[in-house]
Amino acid sequence: MVLGSKEICKAAIKMALSDNRQEEAELKSEFLKRGIKAVAIDFGSDFSSAVPKILERAVVAARREGIIGESHAEEGAVAGAAHEALQQMVDKCVGLNLGGKIGIARNGSHISVCIFLAIGLLNLNDVAIGMGHRAV
Numbered sequence: 001m002v003l004g005s006k007e008i009c010k011a012a013i014k015m016a017l018s019d020n021r022q023e024e025a026e027l028k029s030e031f032l033k034r035g036i037k038a039v040a041i042d043f044g045s046d047f048s049s050a051v052p053k054i055l056e057r058a059v060v061a062a063r064r065e066g067i068i069g070e071s072h073a074e075e076g077a078v079a080g081a082a083h084e085a086l087q088q089m090v091d092k093c094v095g096l097n098l099g100g101k102i103g104i105a106r107n108g109s110h111i112s113v114c115i116f117l118a119i120g121l122l123n124l125n126d127v128a129i130g131m132g133h134r135a136v
Contacts, residue, residue: 001035003107005133008036012114013131015040015103036107039065044099051086058082058102058113067106068136074111077134078104081113084132089117092128096121109135 011031015038018024024040031038041061045053059068059078068074082102100117112133119126 001107003035003110005110005112008105008107008110009112009114009131009133011036011038011105012103012112013129015105016101016114016116016129017103018101031105036105037065037067038103038105039067040104041102042100043102044097046097047093047095050093050098051083054086054102054115055079055082058104061102062104062106062111067104068111074136077111077136078113081111081132081134082115085113085115085130088130089115089128092119092126093117111136
């Protein structure tokens with residue numbers, strides 16, 4: 001079953017907002033029944049070192065879970081979508097600590113990456129969400 005970008009983006013958002021590994025596994029199973037491959041990855045870092053870590057973790061997890069193959073086009077699609085998602089939140093993040101989750105989903109040529117961030121300084125926290133989509 002071929003789905004559109006909206007459904008794939010919704011799946012990536014749900015993965016990024018999942019609370020724990022059990023919920024991630026339940027969502028992955030539910031999505032797989034609909035033909036969507038998905039994965040979620042936790043991360044935490046200061047912003048200056050977060051960008052390369054997030055891009056690398058997204059590509060490695062997508063490859064490990066069989067969402068993408070090892071082609072440059074597919075790796076670039078995941079990295080590009082993750083970078084796009086991060087660019088939507090840069091102004092909120094500079095100089096602060098980040099923690100959050102990356103959600104990745106794919107069906108056919110549609111790949112979506114959602115990044116959920118908790119942005120913190122001491123006990124003052126903010127949250128943000130960014131979304132990127134690519135077609136391969």
